[in-house]
Amino acid sequence: MYDTPNTERAVDQKDIKFSARGVQVYYGDTHAIKDVDVALEDKTVTAFIGPSGCGKSTFLRCLNRMNDTIDICRVEGDILLDGEDIYDRKVDPVQLRAKVGMVFQKPNPFPKSIYDNIAYGPRIHGMAKSKADLDEIVERALRRGAIWDEVKDRLQASGTGLSGGQQQRLCIARAVATEPEVLLMDEPCSALDPIATAQVEELIDELRTEYSVVIVTHSMQQAARVSQKTAFFHLGNLVEFGETGKIFTNPEDPRTESYITGRIG
Amino acid sequence: MPTLWLFLIVLGIAAVGYVLGRQRALGTVGGDNRRLHSLPSYYGSNVLIKVVVPAFLLMVAWLLIQPIVVGNTISGMIPDRSVDAKGSLGLVMAEVRRTADGLDNAVAQGLMDEDFVTGARADLADVTQRLRDAGQIVTSEVTQPILNAAQRYRVMNATGNLMMTIAVLVVAVLGALWGLRESHGDFRARNTVERSIRALLIGAASIAILTTVGIILSLVFNTIEFFRLYPAADFFFGTNWAPSFSGRGGSSDLGVLPLLWGTFYISIVALAVAVPIGLFAAIYLSEYASPKVRSVAKPLLEVLAGIPTIVYGLFALLTVGPLLLKVFGDDGLGIMQAGTAVMTAGLVMGIMLIPFVSSLSDDIINAVPQAMRDGSYGLGATQSETIRQVVLPAALPGIVGAILLAASRAIGETMIVVLGAGAAARLDLNPFEAMTTVTAKIVSQLTGDADFASPEALVAFALGMTLFVITLCLNVFALYIVRKYREQYE
Numbered sequence: 120m121y122d123t124p125n126t127e128r129a130v131d132q133k134d135i136k137f138s139a140r141g142v143q144v145y146y147g148d149t150h151a152i153k154d155v156d157v158a159l160e161d162k163t164v165t166a167f168i169g170p171s172g173c174g175k176s177t178f179l180r181c182l183n184r185m186n187d188t189i190d191i192c193r194v195e196g197d198i199l200l201d202g203e204d205i206y207d208r209k210v211d212p213v214q215l216r217a218k219v220g221m222v223f224q225k226p227n228p229f230p231k232s233i234y235d236n237i238a239y240g241p242r243i244h245g246m247a248k249s250k251a252d253l254d255e256i257v258e259r260a261l262r263r264g265a266i267w268d269e270v271k272d273r274l275q276a277s278g279t280g281l282s283g284g285q286q287q288r289l290c291i292a293r294a295v296a297t298e299p300e301v302l303l304m305d306e307p308c309s310a311l312d313p314i315a316t317a318q319v320e321e322l323i324d325e326l327r328t329e330y331s332v333v334i335v336t337h338s339m340q341q342a343a344r345v346s347q348k349t350a351f352f353h354l355g356n357l358v359e360f361g362e363t364g365k366i367f368t369n370p371e372d373p374r375t376e377s378y379i380t381g382r383i384g
Numbered sequence: 385m386p387t388l389w390l391f392l393i394v395l396g397i398a399a400v401g402y403v404l405g406r407q408r409a410l411g412t413v414g415g416d417n418r419r420l421h422s423l424p425s426y427y428g429s430n431v432l433i434k435v436v437v438p439a440f441l442l443m444v445a446w447l448l449i450q451p452i453v454v455g456n457t458i459s460g461m462i463p464d465r466s467v468d469a470k471g472s473l474g475l476v477m478a479e480v481r482r483t484a485d486g487l488d489n490a491v492a493q494g495l496m497d498e499d500f501v502t503g504a505r506a507d508l509a510d511v512t513q514r515l516r517d518a519g520q521i522v523t524s525e526v527t528q529p530i531l532n533a534a535q536r537y538r539v540m541n542a543t544g545n546l547m548m549t550i551a552v553l554v555v556a557v558l559g560a561l562w563g564l565r566e567s568h569g570d571f572r573a574r575n576t577v578e579r580s581i582r583a584l585l586i587g588a589a590s591i592a593i594l595t596t597v598g599i600i601l602s603l604v605f606n607t608i609e610f611f612r613l614y615p616a617a618d619f620f621f622g623t624n625w626a627p628s629f630s631g632r633g634g635s636s637d638l639g640v641l642p643l644l645w646g647t648f649y650i651s652i653v654a655l656a657v658a659v660p661i662g663l664f665a666a667i668y669l670s671e672y673a674s675p676k677v678r679s680v681a682k683p684l685l686e687v688l689a690g691i692p693t694i695v696y697g698l699f700a701l702l703t704v705g706p707l708l709l710k711v712f713g714d715d716g717l718g719i720m721q722a723g724t725a726v727m728t729a730g731l732v733m734g735i736m737l738i739p740f741v742s743s744l745s746d747d748i749i750n751a752v753p754q755a756m757r758d759g760s761y762g763l764g765a766t767q768s769e770t771i772r773q774v775v776l777p778a779a780l781p782g783i784v785g786a787i788l789l790a791a792s793r794a795i796g797e798t799m800i801v802v803l804g805a806g807a808a809a810r811l812d813l814n815p816f817e818a819m820t821t822v823t824a825k826i827v828s829q830l831t832g833d834a835d836f837a838s839p840e841a842l843v844a845f846a847l848g849m850t851l852f853v854i855t856l857c858l859n860v861f862a863l864y865i866v867r868k869y870r871e872q873y874e
Contacts, residue, residue, distance in 0.1 A: 188761060190674070217764030227755035230778045239773065240763040290759070297763055 133160040136301060136331045137182060142196035144177055144186070151177045153355040154196075159348070164323060164332045166342035166363065169352035170378065175335045178352070179303050182333065183219035184212040200301075217244055220299035224306040226286035228278035228293075233270050236278040236289060237261060240297035256296055264292025265322050284315025291322060302326060304334040308341065320345050339379055343367050351375045390443065390549055394556045398435040401560040405431030405567045413569040422574035430573040431563030433580050439556040446548045454540045458533050466529045476530070483534035484541075486515045603852060606845035613839040614638055619846060625809035627829065627840045638843045640850060642809040646819035647851075650730045650805060651794040653815060657734025658794075659787055662741025669742070670749040671771055682746070689739040693799040700732040700804030712816050720816035722806070727815045729804035733797055740790040748782030749775060781865045788862035792855040798823040822851050 137159040144152035152174045159165050167175035177186070184205060186192040198205050205215055217240070228236050237257045240246075247253035257274070261267040266288040270281070278289055287307060294302060304323070308316040323345050326332055336342050342349055343363060350360040351372075359366060359375045370376045409427035413419040420427075455477065462476055511531060567573070611619070614636075622639020665685060669678050705723025708731075712720035720727075752775050760770040776783070798821075806818030807828065829844040836842075 183762070185758065185761065188758070213764050213766050215764075216762055221758075221762035223755060223758060223762070225755055227753070227759040229756060229759065229774050239760070239765075243763070243765050243769055243773075293759075293763065 133162060135159070136161040136201065137333075138199045139178075139181075140197045140199075142178070142181065142194065142198060144174070144181060144195075145193045146177075146189070147191045151355055152181070155357045157350060157357055157360055159331060159333060161331045162327060162329070163348055164327050164334060164346045165348040165350065166346035167333065167335045167350050167352060168337075168339060168342050168378070169358075171337075173352040174355040175350075175352045176305050179305055179333060179335050182301070182303055183216045183221055185216070185221065187212055217297055218299055219301045219303060220294035220297060222287075222291050222294050222302065222304045222307050224309050226283060226290050226310065228281070228286050228289050230277065230279050232275045233261075233278050233281070233289060234274040237293050237296050240293065244297060246297070260292045260296035261289075263295050263322075263326070264288045265318055266292055282315075284311045284318065287311055287315065287319060288322065291319065295326070300330060302330050302332045304332065306335050306337060309337065316341070339367070351378060353378070387443070387447070390552055394436065394439045394443075394552065397439075397553075397556045397560055398432045401431035401435045401563060402428035404560075405563055408564055409567040409569065409571070409573070412567070420569050421572050422577075426573035426577050427567045427571070429577050430566065430571075431560060433577065434559040434563035435556050436559075437580075438559050439552050442555050443548065443552050446544075446551070450541075450544045450548070454537065454544065457540065458537050461529075461533050461536060463529055466527065479530055480533045480537055483515075483530055484537040487534060487538060490515060600852070603845055603849045606842055607849045610839060610842035610846045613842065619843070623811060625825070627843070636840055638839065640822070640847065642811050643820065643822045643825050643847065644850075645811050646726070646805070646809065647795055647821040647823075649726050649815070649819060650733065650801060650821055651791060653726060653730025654733035654737055654794045654797075655787065655791055657731055658737035658741050658790055661734075662738045662790075663745055663783065665738065665742040666745035666749060667771060667776075670746045671767065671775070682743075685742055686739050688736065689743070691736070693736065693797060694803075696732050696736050697799040697803030700728050700800055704728050704732055705804065708816070719814065722818060724804060724806035724818045725816045726805055726819050729801050730815070732804055733794055733800050736797070736800065737790045737794060740793060741786055744786035744789065745779070745783050748779045748786065751782070752778045781868055785862040785866035788858050788865070792858045792862075795821075795851065795855055795858070796823060797821075798827060802827065822847050826851075 135158045137157075139155055139157050142152055142155045143150070155178060167179060169175050180186045181194055181198060182200075182205075186194060194206060200215070200219070203210070229239065231239070234257055237260050238247075238253055241253060241256050247256055258267065258271075261270060266285060269285060270276075270289075278286065281289060287310070291302075291304075291307070308319050311319065320341065323332055323334065327347075334342075334345065346363045348361065349363040349366040351358045351366065351370075351374075353374050359370060359372045361371075366375060367379060370379065406424045406428035409420060410417075410424050417424065458480060459473055459477060462473070462480075466476055619638055619640055621641065622637055623641050624637040624639050625642045626637040628636045669682055669685075673681060701723070705725070705728045708725065708728055709720055709723045710716060712718075712727075756774050756778055757770055760774045765773070801821045801824045805820060805824070807820050807824065808818045809820050809825065810817065812819065826844045826847050829841055829847075
């Protein structure tokens with residue numbers, strides 16, 4: 120039924136990148152995330168799965184404090200990035216987001232040229248000393264986003280003129296260009312066709328060598344294909360977290376089993 | 385019967401027709417709604433439309449045509465002698481109408497009876513006296529031809545009104561019967577009503593368009609007339625504006641350049657005030673303000689748009705002018721002669737334009753998808769970086785559109801200029817000098833007792849046409865930009 124889990128998935132002990140303890144999230148009176156504890160490893164792809172409205176995107180957005188832009192959202196508990204509390208008063212959410220990049224569900228290129236889309240982050244953070252430097256950063260990011268060959272001749276064309284799959288890879292390249300330590304992806308393939316999806320998945324697998332990647336997905340096949348660790352959310356609770364192979368073949372919790380066999384969701 | 389009563393009676397027939405049509409349609413299917421083609425109210429509306437539309441169209445047409453027919457008949461009756469005595473046919477006809485109204489009112493008050501009024505041999509002096517007694521305005525002794533014409537006028541109008549009443553009522557009843565005949569279960573009343581609504585909407589749109597065409601035509605013909613009297617080259621390239629009302633043409637200089645310069649200078653000052661303030665206010669309201677602040681501040685800002693421009697003019701004349709004079713006048717920097725100046729009018733006009741810029745820009749900035757902002761925040765950009773580099777560029781075409789709309793408002797503004805900038809037409813770079821604009825000069829050329837056929841008066845139409853073309857170009861340009869912007873996210 121599912122792709123055979125990757126045999127090389129045997130993960131050796133890795134550093135913990137993110138660790139969350141007792142996280143609660145409220146939207147106004149709604150209790151969206153209930154007491155979640157989780158530890159996400161470095162240089163690993165972690166997938167969040169679960170039915171719609173289970174809180175997986177909300178939790179993802181807590182990891183780079185994107186929820187701060189929503190007025191009625193309230194986050195409690197500790198989320199540590201490399202041992203530091205990201206909700207601490209001294210932490211600047213803007214700095215944090217430079218370290219924890221994000222790719223959104225819908226491709227959202229800025230209405231600028233392809234070049235300027237990629238150069239946006241590096242320019243803001245002063246990462247390039249010269250024009251040549253910036254050119255190099257842009258090229259590297261586009262290559263990592265597996266889109267360089269398609270756009271190298273039209274870097275000055277508008278980013279919004281690309282196809283949906285190209286736009287999404289452009290957005291991934293844009294996120295990669297700022298050299299984040301963690302890349303959060305919120306259903307990055309939901310608007311893409313199977314070919315573009317395959318390209319993005321391949322890309323995610325490559326990114327794993329340098330970043331830790333957290334991906335929210337509705338497709339269990341996708342979770343099984345790209346991730347090493349999987350977390351199953353249900354009704355705001357983290358039901359089960361573990362090796363992807365184990366979750367999909369031998370889940371401990373009956374709810375997880377029901378979900379992956381398609382009985383709830 | 386007065387027209388108002390006729391109007392109400394037709395509406396009454398329509399209301400009865402509505403109820404009957406509804407009932408009849410329901411009756412044909414034994415009261416079972418589901419077997420009707422349309423909802424019962426559509427059958428009622430169908431009858432109502434068939435009563436009201438033809439009857440009212442006939443009524444309007446009759447009311448327009450009857451005075452023309454009556455007027456033509458009566459003016460044929462009046463001997464040339466009377467016309468010569470009064471000066472023109474129009475004056476005689478006015479006299480006839482006045483006398484006829486006077487007779488009507490006198491009869492209504494019971495001072496004359498109908499036989500006396502219609503009696504051809506009435507004593508003229510007696511009639512005049514009785515009219516005076518009835519409190520009617522009678523300029524001079526009523527003459528025989530005028531009395532005859534007035535009597536005929538009354539009779540024709542009375543028969544005309546009676547015929548109209550009958551005709552309208554007949555049409556209304558026929559319409560009701562037609563509609564009722566159709567009211568059976570299979571009739572597609574819903575489609576008929578739909579077509580009527582479409583016709584109504586088309587009618588409304590065409591009235592708006594035809595009016596525009598009419599306005600343009602009236603401008604065009606008068607402008608052509610002006611250019612026949614005054615050379616176009618002198619008008620468009622003349623640098624001197626000095627109309628003289630005493631010398632009939634020839635001695636006037638009617639160059640448009642000083643007025644255009646004044647218009648643009650004042651508009652530029654106004655935009656220099658309105659665009660930054662309005663834009664920053666819009667950014668604050670849409671990006672930074674909490675919903676609570678926004679819900680209070682936005683209406684408050686829009687109150688500015690509701691202030692009549694004459695009030696702004698007074699503000700310029702009584703507050704801003706003297707204030708500027710204190711700083712830049714002889715007591716201060718010494719570059720300002722009087723309170724009325726380009727700067728005064730420009731500043732006040734800028735304040736007037738703030739809500740235009742801010743309100744439109746606010747809507748446009750809000751229309752930028754949240755995904756754009758999220759994308760930027762997700763890359764670690766601050767709020768102002770996001771606004772400067774993502775939101776504003778995305779909204780820019782729309783904002784430019786808003787600014788151009790504000791600019792055409794500024795160019796067309798009159799009252800603030802009249803009160804704030806003075807009336808001197810001159811080409812000058814000093815913003816503290818009095819200048820004037822095209823619109824202000826149109827007002828001053830058409831008020832006063834200039835001969836309407838002289839170039840000094842007709843120039844107003846040429847000025848209006850020039851202004852119309854300029855603002856039209858600006859508006860078309862604004863629309864083009866706004867449209868281009870729309871394509872970007874759809």
